[in-house]
Amino acid sequence: MVDNWDALWRILLLGAAAYLALIALLRVSGKRTLAKLNAFDLVVTVALGSTLATIVLSRDVTLLEGLAALLMLIALQYVIAAMAVRWRVAERLAKSDPRPVLIDGVFDCEALRRERVTRADVLSAIRSKGFGDLCDIAAVVLETDGSLSVISHEHAGSRSALPLVRDSS
Known part of the structure; x- marks a missing residue:
């Protein structure tokens, strides 16, 4: 049974208002705000969710304060x-470059060590794409968002999608 109806109504009304405000802010700020392109984007997404939860559940944060926090996070991300997009130095500070951890079936041990990725992680990514033999793999790339992209020899083509990866190794 509910002991405090006022608290429940506050959560429902404040939660709905904060949610609608967040949706409006996200629509105005564009798709990039919630993109998961790199670790920086993930942090912003998690921070937005945490802020929304704080607005809804904490009596110490007013709706206006919470909306200001959401607006600040979205504005900083923007x-x-x-x-x-404009300056390479800012791009380098905000995100890392993709990095190959396996090329032509051969592990790059230095890249694995520096990126703190295990062979088991790479093998798992390869298996999840349906491959059972490293000889079938042209490259496995640790992307800026932390995911592992597996490119087979069959789909590697001219490898024109890999130059940035090769420059960062």
Whole structure:
């Protein structure tokens, strides 16, 4: 049974208002705000969710304060993403470059060590794509968002999608 109806109504009404405000802010700020392109984007997404939860559940945070926090997070993400598009140094600060951890079936042990990725992680990614033999793999790339992309020899083509990866190794 509910002991405090006022608290329940507060959560429902404040939660709905904060949710609608967040949706409006996200629509205005564009798709990039919730993109999971790199670790920076993931942090912003988690921070938005945490802020929304705090607005809804904490009596110490007013709706206006919470909306200001959401707006600040979205504005900072927008500014940093805009700077990263314009200046390489800002891009380098905001995100890492993709890095090959396996090329032509051969592990890059230095890359694995530096990126703190295990052979087991790479093998798992390869298996999850339906491959059973490293000889079938042209490259496995640790992407800027932390995911592992597996490119087979069959789909590697001219490898024109890999130059940035090779430059960062």
